[in-house]
Amino acid sequence: MSKGSVVIGLSGGVDSSTAAYLLKKDGYDVTGVTVINHDGGFEAADDAAAVAGQIGIKHMVLDYRKEFSAKIKDMFVSEYLSGRTPNPCVMCNRDVKWGALMGVCNEIGAQYIATGHYAGVVKYPPTGRLAVKMSDDLSKDQTYVLSFLTQEQLKCTLFPLAGFTKSAVRSIADSAGIKVAQKPDSQEICFIPDNDYAAFIEKYSGKPSMSGDYVDMDGNVIGRHKGIIHYTIGQRKGLGVSFGKHMFVNKIIASENKIVLGSNDELFSREVRAGNINYMALDSIRGPLRAEVKIRYAHKKSPCTVYINDDSTVSCVFDEPQRAAAPGQTLVAYDGEYCLFGGIII
Numbered sequence: 001m002s003k004g005s006v007v008i009g010l011s012g013g014v015d016s017s018t019a020a021y022l023l024k025k026d027g028y029d030v031t032g033v034t035v036i037n038h039d040g041g042f043e044a045a046d047d048a049a050a051v052a053g054q055i056g057i058k059h060m061v062l063d064y065r066k067e068f069s070a071k072i073k074d075m076f077v078s079e080y081l082s083g084r085t086p087n088p089c090v091m092c093n094r095d096v097k098w099g100a101l102m103g104v105c106n107e108i109g110a111q112y113i114a115t116g117h118y119a120g121v122v123k124y125p126p127t128g129r130l131a132v133k134m135s136d137d138l139s140k141d142q143t144y145v146l147s148f149l150t151q152e153q154l155k156c157t158l159f160p161l162a163g164f165t166k167s168a169v170r171s172i173a174d175s176a177g178i179k180v181a182q183k184p185d186s187q188e189i190c191f192i193p194d195n196d197y198a199a200f201i202e203k204y205s206g207k208p209s210m211s212g213d214y215v216d217m218d219g220n221v222i223g224r225h226k227g228i229i230h231y232t233i234g235q236r237k238g239l240g241v242s243f244g245k246h247m248f249v250n251k252i253i254a255s256e257n258k259i260v261l262g263s264n265d266e267l268f269s270r271e272v273r274a275g276n277i278n279y280m281a282l283d284s285i286r287g288p289l290r291a292e293v294k295i296r297y298a299h300k301k302s303p304c305t306v307y308i309n310d311d312s313t314v315s316c317v318f319d320e321p322q323r324a325a326a327p328g329q330t331l332v333a334y335d336g337e338y339c340l341f342g343g344i345i346i
Helices: 014-025 039-055 065-081 088-108 151-155 166-175 197-205
Strands: 005-009 029-036 058-063 112-114 119-123 130-134 212-215 221-225 248-253 258-262 268-279 289-294 302-308 314-323 330-335 338-345
Touching: 005 014, 005 088, 014 029, 014 039, 014 112, 014 166, 029 039, 029 088, 039 058, 058 088, 065 088, 065 197, 088 112, 088 151, 130 151, 289 314
Parallel strands: 005 029, 005 112, 029 058, 212 258
Antiparallel strands: 119 130, 130 338, 212 221, 248 258, 268 314, 268 338, 289 302, 289 330, 302 314, 330 338
């Protein structure tokens, strides 16, 4: 007897393929959906179709290139041109991937959606609200990029890989004969496969990079940069000028086309502010809150006290100073393994 019907995002990689296999094995009626976000996505759709045939599930392809450009590429380019450093995967999950999967779910009358992310969905005991819970395999945990999902989205979401390590997933795929069992993981942003952000931004926006001034922390001009889209907060390599000592990007002032350089020590701060808060395990913050916070994907969770501000932004005051908090990046707060909220660094 079927446990119900589920629509799973099938990317053609080992994680989503194994997740689909596990759902089918567990008794679900599974439909794989490949969401095409960019021109290079059709090859992945071929892999996904082959996997769907192997494990005996239905398969659909959705061309979401137009929606993806409007919601993600436009935002990505606009943020970089404004001197900020966005994480497109966070917003893509909420606004594109989950939107597409829930659309198919409603269309065919399925009960659940699923993906191959390494995370879990649980109720947070103190509030009863749904939250993403960190994966058993902390080296692959993806709760950071899921931090902007809504309660409505979480309510129908399954994460079949929550209790598995990456090595176990590949082993399962191998044993099941899944053709993509040893396919390498993607390491870059899907729509910029060569990792050349600046070239993509110039081509997409039609705006060539404009050189400008490097200035020191006191505002003195100390050199010329090749365009703000080539730089991120904390960067040392690739500055193109020798200063006789290590210098790092401390701030990007897009309105003046200036990049402020300073020492490594000057990159550290105890307080980081964030706005555009997506509450998850919590529905709000009413007073000072102890939490652990990540200020970027690969960042180690760091203890801090979170304060709510009058303008609904939050201020995270860390026990120890944090390095290179970049405006535009996602900030994610945790209580142990539960995601409390996500926000965008100001």
